[in-house]
Amino acid sequence: MSAKKAPTREAAKRKSTANNEDSNIKSHKAEKKVRPCSKTSCPATAPICFARSSQLCCGNGYTSRWYHITAGEHFCNECFEHFYRSYKDGYDIYMSWKRLWTQYGNTDHSIRSYMVDQVLPYWVECNLCHKWRSVFRETDISPKFLKSYVCTKVLKHQSQAEACEAPEDFRVEMTKEVYLWPIHISCNQYLKNSIYAPYVRDFVLDSVGISPSDTSVHKYPDGVFEVRPYMQPFQYDDPIALALPPDQLSDEELLYFPEFHGIYLRYYLIIRNTILVLWCLDVKSYVTLDRVMTYINLRGLSRIWLTLHVQRLLLFLTLKGYINSGVASLPKDVSFIQGLAEEQKHPVIIIGGGIAGLSAARQLTNLGVKVKVLEAGSQIGGRAVDRNSSFPTQSYLVVGCQNNPLVVMCKQLDIPIMELGDSCPLLTDSGEVIDDKTDRRMQFHFEAMLDINKQLCKDLEKDTSLMDRFTHLHTQFKDESGINFDKMEEHLLQFHMSNLEYACGSSLDAVSALHWDQNEDMPQFQGPPVMLQGDMKAVLDRLAEGIDVCNDCKVTGVDYSGKDILVSAGSEEFTASKVIVSVPLSILKAGSIQFTPALPDYKTSSLGIGHVEKVLLKFESPFWKDRVKTSNMFGCVQTGFSFRGMFDVFYDISNKEEYMLSTFISGKAIETLRQKSDKEVADMCVECLKNMFKDASFPTAFYVSRWYSTADIGMAYSFIPVNAGANAFNNMQEDVQEKIYFAGEATHSQFPQTLTGAYMSGVREAEKIYRALVDVT
Ligand SMILES: Cc1cc2nc3c(=O)[nH]c(=O)nc-3n(C[C@H](O)[C@H](O)[C@H](O)COP(=O)(O)OP(=O)(O)OC[C@H]3O[C@@H](n4cnc5c(N)ncnc54)[C@H](O)[C@@H]3O)c2cc1C
Numbered sequence: 001m002s003a004k005k006a007p008t009r010e011a012a013k014r015k016s017t018a019n020n021e022d023s024n025i026k027s028h029k030a031e032k033k034v035r036p037c038s039k040t041s042c043p044a045t046a047p048i049c050f051a052r053s054s055q056l057c058c059g060n061g062y063t064s065r066w067y068h069i070t071a072g073e074h075f076c077n078e079c080f081e082h083f084y085r086s087y088k089d090g091y092d093i094y095m096s097w098k099r100l101w102t103q104y105g106n107t108d109h110s111i112r113s114y115m116v117d118q119v120l121p122y123w124v125e126c127n128l129c130h131k132w133r134s135v136f137r138e139t140d141i142s143p144k145f146l147k148s149y150v151c152t153k154v155l156k157h158q159s160q161a162e163a164c165e166a167p168e169d170f171r172v173e174m175t176k177e178v179y180l181w182p183i184h185i186s187c188n189q190y191l192k193n194s195i196y197a198p199y200v201r202d203f204v205l206d207s208v209g210i211s212p213s214d215t216s217v218h219k220y221p222d223g224v225f226e227v228r229p230y231m232q233p234f235q236y237d238d239p240i241a242l243a244l245p246p247d248q249l250s251d252e253e254l255l256y257f258p259e260f261h262g263i264y265l266r267y268y269l270i271i272r273n274t275i276l277v278l279w280c281l282d283v284k285s286y287v288t289l290d291r292v293m294t295y296i297n298l299r300g301l302s303r304i305w306l307t308l309h310v311q312r313l314l315l316f317l318t319l320k321g322y323i324n325s326g327v328a329s330l331p332k333d334v335s336f337i338q339g340l341a342e343e344q345k346h347p348v349i350i351i352g353g354g355i356a357g358l359s360a361a362r363q364l365t366n367l368g369v370k371v372k373v374l375e376a377g378s379q380i381g382g383r384a385v386d387r388n389s390s391f392p393t394q395s396y397l398v399v400g401c402q403n404n405p406l407v408v409m410c411k412q413l414d415i416p417i418m419e420l421g422d423s424c425p426l427l428t429d430s431g432e433v434i435d436d437k438t439d440r441r442m443q444f445h446f447e448a449m450l451d452i453n454k455q456l457c458k459d460l461e462k463d464t465s466l467m468d469r470f471t472h473l474h475t476q477f478k479d480e481s482g483i484n485f486d487k488m489e490e491h492l493l494q495f496h497m498s499n500l501e502y503a504c505g506s507s508l509d510a511v512s513a514l515h516w517d518q519n520e521d522m523p524q525f526q527g528p529p530v531m532l533q534g535d536m537k538a539v540l541d542r543l544a545e546g547i548d549v550c551n552d553c554k555v556t557g558v559d560y561s562g563k564d565i566l567v568s569a570g571s572e573e574f575t576a577s578k579v580i581v582s583v584p585l586s587i588l589k590a591g592s593i594q595f596t597p598a599l600p601d602y603k604t605s606s607l608g609i610g611h612v613e614k615v616l617l618k619f620e621s622p623f624w625k626d627r628v629k630t631s632n633m634f635g636c637v638q639t640g641f642s643f644r645g646m647f648d649v650f651y652d653i654s655n656k657e658e659y660m661l662s663t664f665i666s667g668k669a670i671e672t673l674r675q676k677s678d679k680e681v682a683d684m685c686v687e688c689l690k691n692m693f694k695d696a697s698f699p700t701a702f703y704v705s706r707w708y709s710t711a712d713i714g715m716a717y718s719f720i721p722v723n724a725g726a727n728a729f730n731n732m733q734e735d736v737q738e739k740i741y742f743a744g745e746a747t748h749s750q751f752p753q754t755l756t757g758a759y760m761s762g763v764r765e766a767e768k769i770y771r772a773l774v775d776v777t
Contacts, residue, residue, distance in 0.1 A: 034061070039068040042184060047074035051119050053090055054082035067112055071184035072171035072301050075115055083111050097213055105190075105212030106204045112187045117213055120299035123172075125307075126151045129164035132172045132304050142193070143294035175305040182264055185302060191270045192216075192297040196277040198225040199234060200246045208246045209269035230411065231280035232402040232526060233273070239523035241750070242322055242403040246273050256316055270296065271306060271313050279323035283408050286331050287314060287323050311336040312777065319367075319770065321763040326409040327542040330366050337367055340773050347372040347548070348769055349567050349576035351555045351593070354382025355536075355755055356743040357582035358543040359405075359762030365547055367770045372576075373547060374569055376554035376583075376712040380544050383584070383713060383745075384536045384755055389703040391616045395653050395662035396532045396755060400525025405759050406539075407530065413542060415534030416655075418632060424649065425628055426495070426635040431692045433627075434492065434637060442485075442492040449473045457514050463723045466516055467508035470497065488637075495637045498644040501667035505610020505717045505753060507645075508667070512720045518729065522750045531632075531651060536755075554712065555583075559596040560739045578772070580765050582743040582758075585609055585732075586714035599736060606728035607746055608721035609714070610753070612666045613673055615647070615685055616703040622659045623695035624652065636663075636688060645669030647688050661689075670708065678704040717753035718746035733761065738772060741765045 034046040048060040050069075056078040063076035083090035094114055101109045101117075121134040122141050128150050139145065151163040175181050190211035197217040200208045210217060227233055235243040244250050249268060254261060260268035274295050278287050285291075292310050296303060314336040318324040348364055350357045353375030361371045373380075379387065386394050401407045401417070410417050426434035453469050474493070478484060485493070497508060504511045550569075557568040558579060565576040587593065589604045628634045632652040638644070645667030653660045663685065665673050673681060682702040689696040707713050720728050729749035735741045743761040751757030770776075 035063060035066060037066045037068050037074055039184075039186065042068055043071055044068075044074060049074060049076040049079055050121060051075040051079035051082075051115060053079040053119065054088070056082075067115070068184075068186050069112065069116060069120065070186070070301055071174055071181070073120060075119070079115075080111050083114060100215070101212045103212070104204070104218065105206040107188065107206045107212075110187075116187045116189055116299060117211055122299055123301055123303050124149045125293070125304075126164060128160070131164065131166075131168040134169065137299070141297055146294040147290075171301055172304055175301050176308065178305070178308050179259065181302075181305045182259075182267075185264075188263070188266050189298050189300060189302055190214075190266065191274075193295075194270075194274070194297075195281075195295045196233070196246070196273040199227060199277060200273070201225065202236070203247055206266070208273065209266040227277060227280040228283075230401050230404075230407050230417075230527065231283070233276035233280045235523075240403070241400070241523045241525045242405075244272065244276065244322070252320070253316075257312075267302070267306060267309065268313075270298070271310050272317070275310075275313060275317055275323060279317075283326070284328060284412050286328050286334065288331055289314060289335050315776065319763075319767040321405060321760060324366075325405050325763065327362070327412050327539070327545075334366075338774050338776060339368060341775050344370050344577060344773070346564060346575045346577040348578045348580065349374060349565070349574055350580045350582060350743075351558075351567070352382065352582035352584075352744070353377070353380035353544070353549055353551070354582060354584075354744070354758065355384045355540060355543070356745065356747075356758040356762045357382075357580065358540055358547070359759045360580050360582065360743050360766045361547045361549075361762075362543045363763050363766035364769060367766065367774075369766075369770060369773060371547060372574065373544070373549040374553040374555050374567065374574070375549060375551050378551050380549060380551070381537055381540045383707060383716070384540060384758075386614075386703065386705055387710070389616060389705070390701070391618070391660065391703055392535060392655060392658070393531075393533050393653050393660070394536055395614065395616060395651060396536060397529060397651075398525075398532060398754075398756065399529045400527055401530045402525055402527035404525045404527075404756055405763075406532065406756050409539045409542075410532055410534065413534075413538055415532065415538060417530045418533050418653070420529045420531060420633060420651075421631050423631045424633050424635050425631055426492075426637055427627070427692045428488070428491070428637045429640050429688050429691055434488070438489060438492065442489050443496065445477070445485075446493060446496040449477075453513055454517075460514070463512050463514045465509050465722050466500070466504075466511045466513045467497075469513040470508065488639075491637050491639050494644050495635065495648060498638075498648045498667060501645055502612055502648065502664050504719045505612050505666070506608060506719045506721075510608060510719070510721050512722045512724055515720045515724065515726045515728070518720060518726050519750050519752060524750075525756070531653060533653065533655060555593050557594045557596070558740065560737065561596055565739055578739055578741060578769055580741045580743050580762075580769070582762070584713050584715055584744065585718045585746040587712060590714070595740070599740070602731045603742075606720075606724045606731055607718040608724070610717050610719045611670045611708050612664055612716035613670065613705045613707060614703075615663050615665065615681060615705075616653075617661045617663075617682065617685065617699040618701040619659045619661070619697060619699055621695070621697070622652070622654060623693045623697065624650070624661070624689075626695070627693060628652075636692065638688075641669070643668045643672065646672070647685055650689075673704070673706075674708070678702065719753070733764070735768065741768060 036045040037047050047066050049057050050073055058076040065077040066074045067080055068074055082088050083094040097114055098109050121137045122139055123132050123134050125132050153163045190206055191209050192211050192214045194210045197210055198220050201220055205212045232243050234246040275287055275292055289310055347370040350361050350373045353373050361373050364371045398404055398406050426439055501508055553569045555569045559566040565579050567574045567576055586609045635649050636647055646669040647663045650661045650663045653662050681704045686698055707716050729752050732747040733742055743765045745753050745758040748757030748761040
């Protein structure tokens with residue numbers, strides 16, 4: 001086998017020996033004096049010099065000293081001297097490399113690291129026979145070269161098949177001793193032509209696994225390099241959800257890959273950083289071993305050893321939802337997904353076809369696990385799809401768009417998203433504009449009360465409601481400072497409280513002051529809030545594609561007392577190996593599904609059932625634009641109602657064809673909604689808008705959600721009630737006897753209540769089940 005271009009005599013000589021370092025050991029031993037490698041535990045008894053740099057190179061003969069790189073890679077003392085001695089030919093080359101290395105790197109430079117960085121041959125996998133071959137060290141192993149590489153014909157008339165039949169170098173096998181191989185590595189390798197280089201420019205190159213000698217990297221100018229506006233592979237200072245530090249392992253990674261802690265860290269970073277950036281650059285394509293390997297531009301046998309770790313990392317990052325998430329199409333052959341330990345007799349049954357159930361189903365199916373989804377309704381989607389609405393959008397808000405799987409799915413399906421600006425002009429329900437100063441003052445006061453509450457919570461063990469806490473702090477502030485608030489300022493305070501009630505999904509009377517924001521210290525998604533402008537149904541349909549979903553299948557009982565689990569839905573009965581329960585909390589609380597044995601009490605007693613409803617309105621003209629020119633939302637400070645929670649914020653959700661607004665009803669106002677017809681609610685809303693905008697007209701269409709009374713739903717999202725404790729969300733995700741698993745918005749403590757949390761809870765449970773069924777290496 002030879003490389004593509006015509007080999008020089010010198011290169012050909014190098015090549016013929018580099019391929020079979022020890023294969024001639026026996027005959028050498030018989031004929032001439034050999035020196036084994038002196039490194040403890042190195043098995044090479046008669047090494048061969050891969051460098052062939054000096055004319056005096058010993059080749060496969062005797063040298064006074066071998067320099068060890070790995071168990072199968074050594075260079076001789078003559079080649080060492082060639083670069084080390086100032087009077088030798090290689091000295092200047094080495095010195096200019098060293099200058100570059102010290103300028104851009106932090107790690108030690110030596111002849112050994114020079115050899116690894118510049119002289120070791122490359123190893124490449126043949127795309128036909130999948131054997132590994134070494135190629136000339138001068139070869140440009142670009143992605144294009146790697147994608148098309150096949151064993152090259154050595155003899156003039158040798159066919160491709162014959163070339164592929166040539167045995168693989170025996171050292172390749174050594175690298176497959178995954179845990180043994182690295183103990184022989186004496187010098188770290190660093191990546192060239194790194195795809196992630198532009199995004200880690202603030203780091204010293206070798207600290208993130210990139211070779212300091214790679215001049216292609218030095219060209220990147222200062223300034224922000226964005227992978228994609230909505231994707232962020234790396235976290236730099238503060239933790240960010242689904243992003244990782246480019247120069248170290250996260251605690252979670254350390255748990256799964258402890259062997260990479262310390263001296264092998266760079267290898268981990270090379271693989272993981274490459275994978276993350278590949279995903280962020282193109283969320284429509286699955287990241288696979290082949291794709292990753294075309295970007296692993298490393299010399300030496302360790303490149304082969306790394307393929308096994310690439311597989312492991314791909315699986316890990318996929319299971320955790322860092323990559324290959326959402327609706328990216330699964331390629332036919334995904335080698336990193338390990339098959340099940342034994343054939344699955346019964347499917348995993350998922351109860352509930354909302355976003356949580358479907359994300360679990362999609363993920364498990366991609367991982368090769370058989371699933372069946374049982375959905376009570378006549379269509380999938382749960383709370384993510386307003387069943388009776390004909391509006392082209394359901395107006396879902398996503399707080400923090402970067403890396404958010406919801407945004408990823410919209411991008412995968414080309415569904416538009418609308419960035420919400422920073423400003424939200426405030427008007428009163430009688431049309432008065434709230435001036436900036438008053439707005440800022442009351443916002444400051446409100447946030448100060450939240451901060452004080454946080455401080456108090458550190459010392460207080462007794463819980464109380466957020467409402468009691470606000471009332472107390474507000475009164476105390478007025479008493480102690482002597483500052484009074486006028487009527488408008490008090491209305492503004494109510495406006496802020498109302499927004500919090502919308503976020504919590506409950507009147508503040510019921511929300512825990514101690515734990516309402518239990519996720520505050522957990523990594524969150526960054527980037528601006530966005531509104532998903534398309535139809536969530538399209539996303540859910542794609543998630544469900546190819547999955548066995550039974551609609552109109554309302555589960556009434558789950559018996560997990562035996563080895564198999566029996567799931568009954570009316571007169572039908574199904575057998576499952578494991579079950580994921582993803583129904584709304586209200587359904588669990590109502591006891592609509594009878595579990596045998598009964599579920600632990602905490603599954604139904606800790607969290608509260610929250611209520612929020614939305615109103616969508618379609619108009620002939622965008623009458624609000626006159627007063628709300630640059631923003632895509634505006635606040636309405638209610639002064640006329642005796643309760644909070646009615647139409648506080650309006651979002652402009654217009655598309656190219658239609659003018660639309662959405663708004664919400666929350667807190668105590670839900671009671672009012674219950675007593676009114678949709679038309680009466682729309683009338684109240686229009687009344688409000690007419691007072692604010694003189695040209696406001698009656699909508700051409702409107703939709704009022706009524707999730708509180710929707711069959712099989714009965715709620716909006718869950719919240720932490722007074723005295724529920726900090727672990728209320730965490731308790732919900734605990735499995736029962738490794739048979740019954742739980743997903744859904746109420747089970748995700750990091751992103752509770754949301755579509756995002758619901759989606760990620762499905763991914764989380766899929767991982768648990770996959771690990772239980774597969775012996776993941
Ligand atoms: C008005 C409103 C506004 C919202 N706004 C936002 C927002 O802006 N941003 C955001 O991120 N989130 C928002 N949410 C929350 C979001 O919609 C939910 O968190 C998410 O949809 C919950 O998904 P899930 O899969 O956990 O549950 P669900 O979607 O409720 O899915 C559960 C499924 O289980 C089925 N089921 C019930 N009982 C049975 C049974 N016995 N057998 C079989 N199937 C059963 C149900 O029919 C349902 O399809 C909002 C919710 C509401 C109501």
